[in-house]
Amino acid sequence: MMHNRWLKRIALSLPIVLLAFPVSGAGAKDISLPKRPAAVQSDLVNALENRKSVRDYTTARLNLQDLSAILWAANGVNRDYGRRTAPSAFGNEYIDIYVVSDEGAWRYDASAHRLKAAAPAGLKERLTGQRFVGRASHVLVLVADPGKYPGFFASGEERLRWAHATAGAIAQNVYLMSAARGVGTCLVAGIDEGAIRKGLGLAADAMPLYVMPLGYEER
Numbered sequence: 001m002m003h004n005r006w007l008k009r010i011a012l013s014l015p016i017v018l019l020a021f022p023v024s025g026a027g028a029k030d031i032s033l034p035k036r037p038a039a040v041q042s043d044l045v046n047a048l049e050n051r052k053s054v055r056d057y058t059t060a061r062l063n064l065q066d067l068s069a070i071l072w073a074a075n076g077v078n079r080d081y082g083r084r085t086a087p088s089a090f091g092n093e094y095i096d097i098y099v100v101s102d103e104g105a106w107r108y109d110a111s112a113h114r115l116k117a118a119a120p121a122g123l124k125e126r127l128t129g130q131r132f133v134g135r136a137s138h139v140l141v142l143v144a145d146p147g148k149y150p151g152f153f154a155s156g157e158e159r160l161r162w163a164h165a166t167a168g169a170i171a172q173n174v175y176l177m178s179a180a181r182g183v184g185t186c187l188v189a190g191i192d193e194g195a196i197r198k199g200l201g202l203a204a205d206a207m208p209l210y211v212m213p214l215g216y217e218e219r
């Protein structure tokens with residue numbers, strides 16, 4: 001029947017159409033994070049004493065409570081008007097934090113404290129040539145988004161400096177909350193920018209800056 005033939009044609013061409021127009025985050029779904037902890041057992045001095053770079057991780061999966069605490073510390077909302085835990089030039093939010101795991105990639109939505117699906121699985125091992133990163137349970141990717149830079153007057157170089165300054169503050173927040181929660185991390189600058197751009201489907205002018213693997217330390 002004519003009708004059936006057309007249905008068959010549409011069904012056969014559907015995978016081609018989907019491949020040609022990949023849905024952002026296909027294969028990954030948005031994730032609601034548990035509420036961030038009101039307190040941790042470690043005090044600030046203790047967290048500073050324990051801060052260090054960790055490169056050997058167990059195969060255990062990072063639990064969502066730890067991920068929630070670390071993302072909030074990284075650059076979550078801590079005050080009215082959506083103000084954040086990390087400082088930024090003019091209070092603009094020009095750094096995006098992506099979370100990459102074996103299941104996919106997500107962008108951290110700080111105001112909703114939620115992970116928005118960004119890319120399907122398969123990126124974790126390609127973020128950098130440094131193999132220990134791919135062995136971590138989750139990896140944070142810090143990306144500067146030029147569309148969100150403040151002011152028309154600042155030069156590209158100035159904007160880049162601001163991005164690195166804010167990324168450094170975020171990184172130290174991640175180190176400290178990780179130390180307080182018994183999670184291992186490491187700031188990694190040696191990244192594969194091209195693979196990250198492609199894997200996350202970033203705009204051409206977006207700039208991946210650092211990655212930070214997260215996992216429990218192998219002792």
Ligand SMILES: Cc1cc2nc3c(=O)[nH]c(=O)nc-3n(C[C@H](O)[C@H](O)[C@H](O)COP(=O)(O)O)c2cc1C
Pocket residue numbers: 051052053054055130186187188189190191
């Ligand atoms: C800007 C910057 C870039 C870094 N890049 C890397 C890197 O690519 N790979 C890595 O294993 N560690 C990297 N690190 C971590 C340093 O190696 C580490 O902080 C240093 O050895 C001191 O060790 P600690 O963090 O345990 O005190 C980087 C640190 C900074 C601040």
